Structure formats: structure tokens, C-alpha cells
Amino acid sequence: MSWDYLQNQQTWNSIRSKIKALVSRQPNYTSLEAEDLLHEAMTKLLERPDRIIKQPDAYLRSMVLNMMRDAQRVKQYRELGSEDEIWQSLQDPTPLQDEILEIRQQIEVLCSKYKQLSKYNRTILEMSRIDGLTHKEIAKCMNISVSAVEKHIAKALKILSSD
Template identity: 30%
Template sequence: MPPKNQSDTCDEIIFSTFFKDQIKALRNFIFYKFGNLDHAEDVAQEAFVKLWQNCSSVPLEKAKSYIYTIANNSSLNKIAHEKVVLKYEKNFKSLDQTNESPEYILEEKQFQVKLLKAIENLNEKQRVAFLMHRIDGKKYSEIASDLNISVKAVEKRIHLALLSLRKEIDL
């Protein structure tokens, strides 16, 4: 049991539970924002290390905001002059390609390349909100909380992202 002057965040069991609940979402947030999985994993780990080092001054109810702020600032400092590139690969091994025509496979690959390029061309704010909603399956309110913006701002970012994607892909 922690001393009375120590925050609940310093309790190893509470911290461990918080870590397990938040690490994946934090890593994905940084990955979507900066496009580098290795960097995202490193930054997420560093954010939790800093939280542990400062656990006595960070109450548990502010810990989530703290790790997101630390991770975001750390990433901005590390990648100040680099262009953000987002790359995804889909695994087609599970796809039964024996029934697919070569033309269909080619069209599908071309569409995938076009879609990824269109996602890369979104501005950072739209891309982050869009991917948090579509890939992580987060609700608008969760995204708003994570990004420290209003739900209306999330709605607008995702709406503008969809309009941009439709325009670029010509659906």
C-alpha cells in the first residue's frame, strides 16, 4: 500500500494495470501520427517510464493525458524536420486467389496503393482522427478525449478526410 502522501499512480499493481490498458492505444496514436512503428513503440515506452519517474506528482485521473502529452511532444522533438509517411501492408495470404482473375487482383492492388497514397496525403489532423476511428474503432468521444478537442472537431476532421479521400480516389 502506498504511503498517504504518494499518488495511486505509484502503486505497482495500479500502474501495471494502467500500462496494460493504455499501451496499445498510445502506440497506435503515435504510429498514426508519425508513421513509424518502431518509433511509436519506443516513444510509448518512454512515456510510461517518465510517468513512473514522476508518479508521485501525477494523479491517476490525469495519467492518460500525461502519457499522451509526453509521447506527442517527444515525437515532435524527434521528427521535427521529417515528412510524415504512413505505410501499411495488408496480408493477402488468407485471400483465396485461385478464384480471382488476374485483372481483379491487379485492380485491387492498384486501388490499395491509391487508397494508401490518399490517406498519406490527408493533413495530419484528419489522418489521425480518421485512422483512430476506422482502424482502432474508437468512438468520436474517445478520439476527442485523446486529442483534447471537441466531438464536433472530430466529426469535422473525419468528414473532411472522407471528402478528400472520395475526391482523390474518384469513387
């Protein structure tokens, strides 16, 4: 395509109206954005004067469509969030096999320690941690002082947390 071809006002108006119609049919594009895309495409085209283009209308149309696709990709990428968010969304939340094995071993150790607790300590601990009773309520149910409840819970937790 030569510069002379573009200088012809009738040719330019024809190309311009076709490109504007193409862009205007797309959702989320205004007439001004169509003009911007066309001018950007023309600028890119004129930066390469050594190139001979047999069908300038089709070439400009393809350039504008490609620029619209690129803009849509950028928009979608930005909507996804940061790279960290993207990677986190792609990660499988299922624990790895070695993590599962480690957790099972920890549960076995905790169960064996739980079995070491006296029935009395176990009952008080369950009333506190599982049933959600206050120390005062436990003391009243067990007929002991609040201080004794606190001591039994402390003793049970010490046994459970020991190595």
C-alpha cells in the first residue's frame, strides 16, 4: 500500500466507516474508541512503509480486531487478580500424602495421651472444650471448686501437650 492510496479522502472515509461500524458492533466499544483503534492501527501501518499491502481495508480490519482481542485478554487477566491469587486458585487444596501420614501420626499420639487421662480429668476437659461449659458451671456440676476445675484442666492439657 502506498501513501498516495491513503491520501485519497474517499478511500480513507470508506476504510474509516467500515472499521467504525465493525468496532461499534462489538459490546463495550464506543465510537470514540473505534476512532482510537483505527488511528492506532493506521499509525502502526504507516510505521512500516516498506511493506506492500494488496488489500489495505482487510489488513486494517485484521489489525483492529487483533488489538481488540489483545485489550480483552488484558482486561480478563486484570480481573483474575495478581499472580499469587491466580496460583492460589489453581493449587489443589488436598493435602499431600506425607502430610496426611504426619497428621494421622499426630492423631494417634494424641489419642494415646488422651487415654492416659483419668476419667475425672477427661470428663472435666470434655465439659470445658466440647460442651463449652464455663469453669463455674463445671464446678457446680462436679461439686468441686472453680480452682479445682482449673487445676484438672491444666493437668489434662499438660499431659496432652507433653512430648
